[in-house]
Amino acid sequence: MERSEPVVIGAGHQHHSVPAHRGGAPGVMRRGVRPAGHDQEGIPMATEVTIIGAGLGGLALARVLHVHGIPSAVYEAESSPAARSQGGMLDIHDYNGQIALEAAGLTDEFRGLVLEGRQAMRVLAPDGTVLFDKVDDGTGGRPEVQRGELRRMLLDSLPAGTVRWGHKVTGARTLGDGRHEVTFADGRTVVTSLLVGADGAWSRIRPLLSAAEPEYSGRSVVETYLYDADTRHAAVAKTVGGGSMMAAKPGREIFAHREKGDTLHAYVGVVEPLEWFAGIDFTDAAAATERIAREFDGWAPELTALITDSDVAPVLRPLYALRAEHRWERVPGVTLLGDAAHLAVPNGEGANLAMLDGAELGQALAAHPGDVEAALTAYERAMFPRSAEAAAIGGGEDGEDPIQGLIAAVAQDGRPE
Numbered sequence: 164m165e166r167s168e169p170v171v172i173g174a175g176h177q178h179h180s181v182p183a184h185r186g187g188a189p190g191v192m193r194r195g196v197r198p199a200g201h202d203q204e205g206i207p208m209a210t211e212v213t214i215i216g217a218g219l220g221g222l223a224l225a226r227v228l229h230v231h232g233i234p235s236a237v238y239e240a241e242s243s244p245a246a247r248s249q250g251g252m253l254d255i256h257d258y259n260g261q262i263a264l265e266a267a268g269l270t271d272e273f274r275g276l277v278l279e280g281r282q283a284m285r286v287l288a289p290d291g292t293v294l295f296d297k298v299d300d301g302t303g304g305r306p307e308v309q310r311g312e313l314r315r316m317l318l319d320s321l322p323a324g325t326v327r328w329g330h331k332v333t334g335a336r337t338l339g340d341g342r343h344e345v346t347f348a349d350g351r352t353v354v355t356s357l358l359v360g361a362d363g364a365w366s367r368i369r370p371l372l373s374a375a376e377p378e379y380s381g382r383s384v385v386e387t388y389l390y391d392a393d394t395r396h397a398a399v400a401k402t403v404g405g406g407s408m409m410a411a412k413p414g415r416e417i418f419a420h421r422e423k424g425d426t427l428h429a430y431v432g433v434v435e436p437l438e439w440f441a442g443i444d445f446t447d448a449a450a451a452t453e454r455i456a457r458e459f460d461g462w463a464p465e466l467t468a469l470i471t472d473s474d475v476a477p478v479l480r481p482l483y484a485l486r487a488e489h490r491w492e493r494v495p496g497v498t499l500l501g502d503a504a505h506l507a508v509p510n511g512e513g514a515n516l517a518m519l520d521g522a523e524l525g526q527a528l529a530a531h532p533g534d535v536e537a538a539l540t541a542y543e544r545a546m547f548p549r550s551a552e553a554a555a556i557g558g559g560e561d562g563e564d565p566i567q568g569l570i571a572a573v574a575q576d577g578r579p580e
Contacts, residue, residue: 211235212528213355215345215368217326219310220501220517221361222317225325226267227525237321238345238353240331240362244318251428252281252420253313253514257304260515263522272316273308278423281307283406289415291402291463299406307406309423310514332367341496341535343371357535358497359524361517364483366503372491377483380508382434384480385455387473389427396427396472402465403427410466415458419469429469430509431477433458440479448476482508487554490547498539500524505550512553520546 212228214221217239225235241247255261255273264273282305286295318326331348335358338344343358345368360368364377392400400421402408407420416432433440433455445451455477456470470477485506498504501517524542531538 211355212357212359213345213353214238214359214361215332215366216360216362216501216503217241217318217328218361218363218501218517219314219317219514220521221359222314222321222326223263223267223518223521224359224361224500224525225521226269226317226320227263227522228528229321229325230266230268231525231529233525233528235325236353237326238330238332238347239326239328242329244315244328246328248311251310252278252307252422253310254282254305254307254511255313256512256515259512259519261304263515263518266522266526267317267320269316269320272320273313274306276308276312276316277306278308281406281421283404285402285404285406285408287402287408287410287463287466289410289412289459289462289466291465296404307420332362335368335371337371337494337497343497356496357528360497360499360503361501361521363502364506366499368497369499369503371497372494372499373489375485375489377485377506379437380482380484381436382432382482382508383437383440384430384432384482384509385451385470386478386480387429387431387469388475389429389469389472390425390474392421392425392427394425396468398465399427399468399472400425402463410462417459417462417466417469427469429473430480431455431459431470437481440481443479445477445479451477451479484508484554487551489550490543493536493540493543495536498524498543500546504546505554507550507554507556510553510556512556516550516553519549 212224212233212235214224214235214237217237221237221239225237228235253260255264261270261273264270279299282299284295284297285293287293330351332345333348334346336344336346338354342354342356344352344354345358346352358368358371360366360371362368369375389396389399392403403419403421405421407418409416409418411417411432414434417429418432419427419429422428443451443454452471452473456467459467459470483506487505487507489505500520502513504520505516507513520542523545524538527538527542528535531541
């Protein structure tokens with residue numbers, strides 16, 4: 164059984180500013196300490212907020228709770244922060260992600276991560292004709308950062324020991340009276356009176372609230388990387404430009420962006436059933452590359468080079484989604500955020516929404532000390548319609564190819580909404 168510091172949830176919520184730090188105990192709020200609670204079986208029960216998943220949403224929640232003097236424990240399946248690559252670029256929007264970071268007291272730290280010039284956007288026809296070319300003039304509201312650096316910033320803002328690495332959840336069950344038990348792969352358990360599932364698409368916490376499961380969207384992407392692009396892949400680098408580039412026709416698309424260190428990161432989108440991809444052996448990099456490239460015959464070579472000239476083996480990533488209107492009846496003591504609550508096909512909103520979910524949930528808990536259910540109700544009331552609206556951006560609602568609507572939006576005002 165995991166034992167946790169017994170602290171009254173909501174205590175100290177009047178503290179609205181805790182500086183970011185990399186340290187340990189001095190940053191932990193000690194207000195509201197009371198004797199350890201026990202469940203009906205006499206088992207010590209965590210009275211801190213129990214968060215499953217150390218992604219951006221779960222960490223944003225933990226940070227905002229810390230700002231308000233509310234302790235939390237974040238349980239993460241990965242063994243350490245460096246267990247896997249956290250690559251990829253994120254554009255952090257001024258209307259959701261940046262609001263979350265402001266609530267977390269991390270705006271200055273975030274600004275220090277921004278990569279200048281990455282808001283540039285190019286839209287090309289498959290033959291290479293430039294349809295739209297927007298430079299980054301510094302006025303856009305979506306600055307770009309590396310996902311891994313953003314996650315590290317959030318981790319560094321938490322007291323030491325907040326994240327419990329190597330805790331893979333295998334199941335969770337309701338005990339009644341708002342209590343839940345979470346079981347980990349090593350057999351350990353934790354019982355909590357406030358459980359938050361921030362554990363992504365295949366959430367182990369979601370079944371406590373909903374029977375919904377992600378469904379295949381009909382679309383997959385193949386991920387590639389080109390390194391030292393300006394010297395080794397000059398024509399491709401020029402085509403992508405200083406920020407992002409997209410080219411598409413119905414059912415086929417290429418999206419690429421420039422990352423830190425002269426790296427081009429591409430997502431090659433193909434609309435086909437899973438059975439179609441099952442016929443491709445992705446353990447044979449050369450054969451898989453050739454098969455995917457064949458779907459783009461006739462496209463400009465500087466575009467297809469994002470497939471054929473990859474410096475890594477192509478990685479298949481099927482795209483799954485929950486229905487846009489996914490929601491649940493209020494269940495005492497548990498809620499979800501981010502992809503666990505509203506998984507959608509990639510549309511530029513996922514990470515931003517996850518952080519906003521976390522920030523707003525943390526603020527709701529601080530605003531309702533001693534009344535967890537009022538806090539969760541207020542949080543879900545705002546989150547449900549917001550996530551449903553954002554899910555529609557993916558284009559799956561009306562059967563259009565998602566990239567076509569995105570191109571139209573970018574061409575109209577430079578910012579897809």
